[in-house]
Amino acid sequence: MSRLTDANVVIAKEIIARYPRAKSALIPLLHLSQEQNGYITREAMVQLGELVGVTSAEVYGTATFYEMFRFEPVGKYLINMCGTMSCALMGAGELMHHAEHKLGVKAGGTTDDGMFTLAHAECQAACTEAPTLQVNYRYRFRVTPADFDSLIDDLRAGKLADEIPQHGVLAKVRQRIPADKGVGAVAPEDVTEGPAWLDGKPAL
Amino acid sequence: MSSYPHAPGFVAGDRPKVVTSRFEYTDSFTIDRYLATDGYTAIRKALSKPAAEVHDEVKGATVLGRGGAGFPAGTKWGLTPQNVWPRYLVVNGDESEPGTYKDRLLMERDPHQLIEGCLIACYAAGLSQCFLYIRGEMALAQERVATALNEAYAAGYVGKNVLGSKFSVDIVLHWGAGAYVVGEETALIESLEGNRGMPRLKPPFFPAANGLYGQPTIVNNVETLANLPWLINNGVEAYTAIGTKTSPGTRMVAVSGHVKRPGVYEIINGITTFRDLLYGEEFCGGIRNGNSLKAFVPGGGSAPWFTPDQLDLPFEASQVGPAGSMLGSGAIMVMDETTDIPAAALTLTHFYAHESCGKCTPCREGGTWLERILTRVVNGTGTDADLQQLIEVGTSICPGDFPHASNEALGLAAVPFPYKMTTICFVGPSAYAPIHSALTLFRSEFEARVTKRITIPVTAVGVAQ
CATH class of the missing domain: 1.20.1440.230 (NADH-ubiquinone oxidoreductase 51kDa subunit, iron-sulphur binding domain)
Known part of the structure; x- marks a missing residue:
């Protein structure tokens, strides 16, 4: 179950083929795995290692460096509360306090019903709209405690299911390079000369 | 509370708009809107000239890097060693400096402009493949850029023989997974190679000579590349007519914290002062509740702070540096007297x-x-x-x-x-x-x-x- 499905293996191979070195695809593939399972499992790391030709220890080494990868299940909705300077200046501390109270868990915890994981986050690049939060990496701006409450109620009632997918899903659109239009990966060992358009004349 | 898609504090006005010209349209991210507003005309124009000429234009316009260090893009491209192939372009969209969010907006609201900028850079500097690295947490930006790339491939603007020319390049969308340090260019390259994103020692790992897979690699910021279509369309003279000689063009600045109208503004480089920006009616309109200003961070979380004494400094690196701070990534965080x-x-x-x-x-x-x-x-x-x-x-x-x-x-x-x-x-x-x-x-x-x-x-x- 936690290995990639056949359909996802096809996508994984498509992604790997875009890079001159297969290992470059590792982070996108870890995302793919997290999208499928909600978190990264041991079996998944073994399989990804096989796909890109490195040991599972190397996969683990890369995966654990990055904050977005989770190694145990999280709630259906991961709520990341920004607490860096601009948000802090605009009341992020109080909002976090309120959120902990509302959900009945401390930051880092998951509610008993498995719906919400509350987490601290660092700057989310929305500083003028402070305080901000992200639910499964979808933004909410200028959040007041009352806004937070209605957000939780809406999520519980399933009203935002169209906008906010399950944890692990990032972009809902994938890049697809059509076979007849793509150049393909340009590997160092395959190229000895400068590109064709650099001959001193216009390309058109 | 508002959700995305969301328009931040842009103020209409007759100020020059180099990179935010399409932000006023609600469909600014679609290929139809882009084509209706001079989209993909710059790459056509570039392809009709020798690559060296396009490179000279970018060099002549002194397009300063907008990521933080402020190194001129044209000069950076020229640092690649002769006759070492292939060379790569890595686009730094891993924006995570506290206070900063111009690149996210450029990717979400005008992804085609960025793609065209990448094409121009690859053509001019002879770069064979482009990797567009977007911060992991920016799901919407990834979605918009993926959609835009799919449209651009289908229309023949990206890929094999762009617009029927000899120029061929793939732009590969890559996305991170949450690590601030990956915004540093050598760490970005490590991450793109599938490793832990730790910076490399310079020397020997100057990306222009020894970057991705050990090859010459140009790492440019999203905003830097987004400047290129306008520059090629309007020419060096028009570009350098905005701003000052040492800091031409415009730049995007995010002002957050205790101001009346926090927002991202496209300002004139070298001329607009911190006072204009914080107190000007067309920008932030002063400190909230009529409070007084206590201090501000002028260039992202890494920058030493300024006090009201430095308000009259312009956005000019050669003045802000000697005054004891930096312009960095174009992020100002304002603290009022209650802080x-x-x-x-x-x-x-x-x-x-x-x-x-x-x-x-x-x-x-x-x-x-x-x-x-x-x-x-x-x-x-x-x-x-x-x-x-x-x-x-x-x-x-x-x-x-x-x-x-x-x-x-x-x-x-x-x-x-x-x-x-x-x-x-x-x-x-x-x-x-x-x-x-x-x-x-x-x-x-x-x-x-x-x-x-x-x-x-x-x-x-x-x-x-």
């Missing part, structure tokens, strides 16, 4: 301590020390010795004089930016920058915490632990 300064500094120190990759000891250990010591000072359980300890730990990360602005009241003469450092990249010194600024400018607030044991009630600022 609890030690607590505000702690939010930034916490950030950098948290984001240390762990490669260099002074940053890995020092950052955590700074955070712990400052935490107890803020909590009112620190001692006098703690303030000295903060400086000692900070000095072990950045030996020598730390840059700061001149301040007559405190008898300080400016020490120019940048600082010396004992780490490979700027994350370590950045943990100390807010502490140094806050301690230098507002020492009495720290002393009140440690000697008189006054716990100042935290109102607006609190660090969540």
Whole structure:
């Protein structure tokens, strides 16, 4: 179950083929795995290692460096509360306090019903709209405690299911390079000369 | 509360718009809108000239890098060694400097402009493949850029024989997974190779000579590349007519914190001053509730702080540097009179301590020390010795004089930016920058915490632990 499905293996191979070195695809593939399972499992790391030709220890080494990868299940909705300077200046501390109270868990915890994981986050690049939060990496701006409450109620009632997918899903659109239009990966060992358009004349 | 898609504080006006010209349209991210507003005309124009000529135009316009260091893009492209192939383009869209969010908007609201900028760069500098690295947390930006790339491939603007020419290049969308340090160019390359995102030592790993897969690699910021279509369409003269000789063009600046209208504004480089931006009616309109300004961070969380004394400085690196700070990534965080300064500094120190990759000891250990010591000072359980300890730990990360602005009241003469450092990249010194600024400018607030044991009630600022 936690290995990639056949359909996802096809996508994984498509992604790997875009890079001159297969290992470059590792982070996108870890995302793919997290999208499928909600978190990264041991079996998944073994399989990804096989796909890109490195040991599972190397996969683990890369995966654990990055904050977005989770190694145990999280709630259906991961709520990341920004607490860096601009948000802090605009009341992020109080909002976090309120959120902990509302959900009945401390930051880092998951509610008993498995719906919400509350987490601290660092700057989310929305500083003028402070305080901000992200639910499964979808933004909410200028959040007041009352806004937070209605957000939780809406999520519980399933009203935002169209906008906010399950944890692990990032972009809902994938890049697809059509076979007849793509150049393909340009590997160092395959190229000895400068590109064709650099001959001193216009390309058109 | 508002959800995405969301229009930030853009103010209409007759100011020149180089990169935000399409932001007023609700469908600014679609290929139809892009084509209807001069989209993909610049690449056609570029392809009708020899690549060297296009390179010269970018060089002649002195397009300064908008990521933080401010190095001119055209010059950077010229640093690649002759006759070493292939060369790569890596687009740095891993924007995560506290206070900054121009690149996210450019990717979400005008992805085709970025794609066209990438094409121009690849054509001019002879780059064979482009990797567009977007920060992991930016799901919408990834979605918009993926859609735009799919449209551009289908229409023949990207891929094999662009517009029927000899120019062929793939643009590969890549996305990160949450690590601030990956915004550093060598760490970005490590991450793109599938490794832990730790910076490489320079030398020997200058990306222009020895970058991705050991090949010459150009790493450019999203905003830098987004400037190129306008530049090629309108010419060097029109570009350099905006701004000053040393800082031509415009730049996007995010102003956040205690101002009336926080927002991202496209301002004129070298001319607009901090006062224009913070108090001007067409920009932020002053400090909230008519309060007075206490201090501001002029260039992202890593920059030493300024006080009202420096408000009249323009957005010009050659003036802001000698005045003791940097323009960095174009992010201003404003603190009004109600701000609890030690607590505000702690939010930034916490950030950098948290984001240390762990490669260099002074940053890995020092950052955590700074955070712990400052935490107890803020909590009112620190001692006098703690303030000295903060400086000692900070000095072990950045030996020598730390840059700061001149301040007559405190008898300080400016020490120019940048600082010396004992780490490979700027994350370590950045943990100390807010502490140094806050301690230098507002020492009495720290002393009140440690000697008189006054716990100042935290109102607006609190660090969540």
